[in-house]
């Protein structure tokens with residue numbers, strides 16, 4: 001069975017003067033299929049921030065209808081209410097995957 005997913009680039013944006021955490025503008029993550037890696041040049045990423053992004057990753061990998069907020073909303077705020085960092089999702093390459101469930 002074939003299906004398509006977008007690769008994602010998730011980058012930190014905002015004014016570093018407003019960051020309450022150790023974020024760095026431009027740092028980010030790359031999502032390809034089930035795998036997450038650091039964007040080149042990124043040496044660390046807050047696990048609290050990652051936890052807040054995780055629910056959106058599977059949805060952002062899939063095509064949405066234009067009226068679906070998941071289609072046009074692309075920024076997620078840092079979960080620290082005192083932190084001004086945001087994380088922007090960018091869809092990059094759309095890849096086709098092949099999945100064959102294990103027959104039991």
Ligand SMILES: [Zn+2]
Nearest residue numbers: 021078083085
């Ligand atoms: Zn933060």
